[in-house]
Amino acid sequence: MSQTGFDRRGFLKTSGGMIFGTLAASSGALALLAPSRTWALELETMDAETGAAVLRVTRYIFPHDTLDDAVYALVVKDLDAEGAETVELLTTGVASLNEAAGGTWMDLPPEQQFELVAAMETTPFFQKIRGKSVVSLYNNELAFAHFGYPGESFSKGGYLHRGFDDLSWLPQPPESASPKAM
Amino acid sequence: MTQFSKDDDSVVVVIGSGAGGGTLANELCQKGVKVVLLEAGARQTPATFINDEWAAFVQLSWLDMRTTSGSWRVATDFPNLPAWICKTVGGSTTHWAGASLRIQEDEFKARTNYGDIEGANLLDWPIGLADLEPYYDRAEDKMGVTRTHDIPGLPGNNNFKVMYAGATKLGYKDCHTGRMAINSRPRDNRGSCLQLGFCFQGCKSGAKWSTLYTEIPAAEATGNLDLRPGSQVLRIEHGDNGKVSSVVYADADGAQHQQKAKVVCVAGNSIETPRLLLNSASSMYPDGLANSSGQVGKNYMRHMTGSVYGVFEEPVNMYRGTTMAGIISDESGNDPDRGFVGGYEMETLSLGIPFMAAFLDPGAWGREFTEAMDSYPHMAGMWLVGEDMPQESNAVTLHPSDKDAHGLPVPNVNFDDHPNDVAMREHAYTQGSAVYDAAGAKRNYLVPPYPSTHNLGTCRMSAEAKDGVCNQFGQTHDIDNLFISDGSQFTTGAAENPTLTIVTLAIRQAEYIADQMSKQAV
Numbered sequence: 239m240s241q242t243g244f245d246r247r248g249f250l251k252t253s254g255g256m257i258f259g260t261l262a263a264s265s266g267a268l269a270l271l272a273p274s275r276t277w278a279l280e281l282e283t284m285d286a287e288t289g290a291a292v293l294r295v296t297r298y299i300f301p302h303d304t305l306d307d308a309v310y311a312l313v314v315k316d317l318d319a320e321g322a323e324t325v326e327l328l329t330t331g332v333a334s335l336n337e338a339a340g341g342t343w344m345d346l347p348p349e350q351q352f353e354l355v356a357a358m359e360t361t362p363f364f365q366k367i368r369g370k371s372v373v374s375l376y377n378n379e380l381a382f383a384h385f386g387y388p389g390e391s392f393s394k395g396g397y398l399h400r401g402f403d404d405l406s407w408l409p410q411p412p413e414s415a416s417p418k419a420m
Numbered sequence: 421m422t423q424f425s426k427d428d429d430s431v432v433v434v435i436g437s438g439a440g441g442g443t444l445a446n447e448l449c450q451k452g453v454k455v456v457l458l459e460a461g462a463r464q465t466p467a468t469f470i471n472d473e474w475a476a477f478v479q480l481s482w483l484d485m486r487t488t489s490g491s492w493r494v495a496t497d498f499p500n501l502p503a504w505i506c507k508t509v510g511g512s513t514t515h516w517a518g519a520s521l522r523i524q525e526d527e528f529k530a531r532t533n534y535g536d537i538e539g540a541n542l543l544d545w546p547i548g549l550a551d552l553e554p555y556y557d558r559a560e561d562k563m564g565v566t567r568t569h570d571i572p573g574l575p576g577n578n579n580f581k582v583m584y585a586g587a588t589k590l591g592y593k594d595c596h597t598g599r600m601a602i603n604s605r606p607r608d609n610r611g612s613c614l615q616l617g618f619c620f621q622g623c624k625s626g627a628k629w630s631t632l633y634t635e636i637p638a639a640e641a642t643g644n645l646d647l648r649p650g651s652q653v654l655r656i657e658h659g660d661n662g663k664v665s666s667v668v669y670a671d672a673d674g675a676q677h678q679q680k681a682k683v684v685c686v687a688g689n690s691i692e693t694p695r696l697l698l699n700s701a702s703s704m705y706p707d708g709l710a711n712s713s714g715q716v717g718k719n720y721m722r723h724m725t726g727s728v729y730g731v732f733e734e735p736v737n738m739y740r741g742t743t744m745a746g747i748i749s750d751e752s753g754n755d756p757d758r759g760f761v762g763g764y765e766m767e768t769l770s771l772g773i774p775f776m777a778a779f780l781d782p783g784a785w786g787r788e789f790t791e792a793m794d795s796y797p798h799m800a801g802m803w804l805v806g807e808d809m810p811q812e813s814n815a816v817t818l819h820p821s822d823k824d825a826h827g828l829p830v831p832n833v834n835f836d837d838h839p840n841d842v843a844m845r846e847h848a849y850t851q852g853s854a855v856y857d858a859a860g861a862k863r864n865y866l867v868p869p870y871p872s873t874h875n876l877g878t879c880r881m882s883a884e885a886k887d888g889v890c891n892q893f894g895q896t897h898d899i900d901n902l903f904i905s906d907g908s909q910f911t912t913g914a915a916e917n918p919t920l921t922i923v924t925l926a927i928r929q930a931e932y933i934a935d936q937m938s939k940q941a942v
Contacts, residue, residue: 299785302794359785368785376777376793377474386797387739387773390471392624396614397577402741405578407734408585408859415584415596416576416746420605420612 254318255286257293259307279311283325284318291332291344292317296371298355299364302384309380316374317367324366331363424456424646429680431456431646432933433667434687435653435696438511439922440906441687442631443562447930449644453937456679457639458651458669460688461508466633469514469622473774476621480514482507486691487819490835493868497782502833503722504871505689509649510632512689512873513919514622517744518600518629519767520565521916522556525549526754527762527807530912533754534761539838540809541719545911546883546892552924559924563601563629564608573597574604574613577741579768582732582800586859587748587766590851594749598767601629601920602742608634615741617770651677654826655700656684656709656902664709664902670826683933683942685894687905687926690720690875694816694908695831697879710879710889710896710904717817719810719880720833721913722872724841726804726849727769729780729865730856731795738770738800751851752806752915760843763915764806766852771801779870792865800856804848805874807915809838816878874918879908893932894925901942905929 261275281289296313317324335343338354346354358364375381382389391397398419410416424431434445437459445457461480470476481504488495488502495502506512526533528549531542560568567573574597576584587595602619603612613627626633639645650672657678659665666680686693694717698708708716745768752763771779773796780792814836818829837845853864881904882888885897888911890904905926907918914921936942 300790300793301787302790368783372777373474373774377774382773385773385793386735386737389772391616391618392471392614396616396625397740398613398615400740401737402577402615402617403575403581405581405734405736408581411576411581411584415573416580417573417597417604419575420572 254281254283257289281318288329288332289314313371313374426679432683433681434685436687439513439919440926442635443923443926444905446635446639449639449642451934457647459509459649460652463509463649466624466626469624471618473772480506480508485830487832492835501871510630513630518602519917520599520601520920523914527914541812555924555928567599572604577745579738580746586855589858592750598747603627617739619743683901685903685905690878690908694878710898712898718812718815719877720814721877723874724806724808724844725869727867728852729799729801730861732798735797736800760840762807767803769801769803807913808841876907876910879904880911881909894929
């Protein structure tokens with residue numbers, strides 16, 4: 239599970255913060271893959287408040303209601319790993335959200351949170367998170383499990399004997415169009 | 421492994437090891453010609469290929485800096501990735517889907533048949549289907565193309581079943597699992613397709629033809645091939661007599677080498693090939709090599725493309741099995757009553773979750789996007805690929821200021837759709853959607869063109885030297901011992917996936933070069 243980026247050794251000292259979560263009871267597939275129902279993400283550079291806010295912003299950009307925060311946290315992890323320049327951009331962006339909120343953006347009702355995020359669509363802050371998310375959010379085995387995409391197939395012999403042609407709700411094409419497997 | 425001296429001026433230097441260069445090198449080696457094959461990328465094997473879209477993309481793709489301009493959407497969404505092609509031994513034959521279709525007779529005469537289309541720089545090919553038929557036959561045999569040479573078709577996967585059901589309901593007649601250079605039964609010491617679902621990532625079973633593990637080892641076995649991976653050619657040099665005499669390349673550590681040559685064949689795909697000719701400008705050839713026509717880099721074609729993904733009540737699981745698992749060819753003819761000239765093919769396609777996110781609607785966000793992603797297991801997909809119009813302004817040029825690691829100008833790719841391309845895409849989207857509607861789709865997603873996989877026409881062949889860069893054998897009009905050996909030669913794009921024709925032209929070119937060498941004509 240090293241690629242998922244979860245690290246329960248929370249006692250390690252870093253300059254960044256930590257964000258925590260608990261897998262929802264409904265996230266069955268994830269629960270099978272995850273090492274623990276509780277997770278913690280240790281950040282290298284980003285502070286915990288920014289990390290939590292960026293995770294929430296990511297949820298508004300790519301809203302999958304039943305996709306666990308644990309998967310969104312992978313985006314935060316990858317953004318954090320980009321280093322100081324990115325973290326600065328994100329910290330400033332979250333500060334802008336807070337300013338627009340007239341307090342703490344995270345404390346606003348969801349509709350108002352969304353409106354303020356949407357208003358930032360053209361900013362480097364929004365585009366940085368969107369650009370990273372569209373790769374990171376969808377390129378990990380937790381997401382694959384959620385979306386019903388198994389990923390790697392060679393080690394399992396491909397799909398020749400595992401349902402490559404198991405669709406049965408449409409008529410079978412004739413052999414002239416689709417010969418039998420040899 | 422065979423090694424030829426860098427001072428050996430009797431060798432043929434082939435630049436690029438993909439469909440064109442890899443095939444040409446083998447064909448020459450089989451005839452006893454000594455070949456130095458320079459490949460910019462590294463050498464992989466089926467064992468080192470990766471069933472992972474992003475990891476494989478990084479392993480195989482040409483990711484050196486390129487820039488884009490023009491009104492095509494790729495320039496906005498992927499400004500430094502105009503093309504999704506490869507930098508690795510085997511070139512883009514590691515990544516290709518395997519569709520192997522002959523260009524149709526009429527398509528070789530595009531200017532004659534389509535007439536004077538405003539804004540299009542149409543020209544008839546200097547050859548026709550009859551000239552290529554014997555070579556097509558050899559290429560199909562070499563590549564093991566299904567539905568040729570008594571090779572059975574591949575079994576259709578779930579994605580194909582949806583296409584077939586829709587196509588037949590709609591009244592299409594020409595729908596089957598295609599002519600594919602993927603083994604449907606063991607052949608040529610390679611096994612049959614395991615339905616892995618990772619054709620684009622390098623075929624780990626080796627069932628899909630690639631020069632990496634067919635042509636190149638066959639050439640090596642002759643003792644006539646000196647393959648040098650990690651060798652990026654920087655320029656081609658010529659002598660006082662105007663003929664090319666050597667190439668200069670950088671190895672993987674950046675050290676530069678000069679290799680002498682009797683003949684130089686350029687097969688770097690349609691962006692790098694013209695870039696190399698332009699970067700080789702000299703006092704004798706101030707506009708670049710073989711560019712007296714001014715057509716080097718011009719008439720860049722990328723095929724009219726687009727995709728339709730239909731969403732169904734029941735699961736499809738399109739990712740299982742052959743990526744390009746079937747074809748509808750009913751729209752591939754020229755029928756101007758549809759509102760455009762030329763035709764297009766409809767071919768199943770599948771992307772995994774990572775690339776679906778990247779390509780479904782680049783730049784999009786919000787609920788509409790995530791609802792599409794959430795329907796992934798219920799999606800069927802098809803790619804639309806048709807003839808696009810050559811335009812002189814669609815061009816590969818040298819960037820005025822941006823330089824690569826070797827200090828050479830990077831290529832810029834400028835592209836605008838021709839109105840004919842737009843009309844064809846609209847028609848193809850409508851028909852593709854109709855296929856899925858007929859099969860019971862709840863909704864369809866119309867997906868814009870991906871970065872170009874079919875890059876064509878930038879050193880086109882022409883009967884007259886003033887109209888193009890090379891003759892019917894790929895020999896440049898200006899320099900007898902300089903050849904174009906990839907899809908850059910295509911006079912027009914035709915509707916078909918180009919690899920089979922690139923291989924066919926390479927087989928024919930090898931015969932010509934060997935003959936010319938034996939007559940000491942080059």
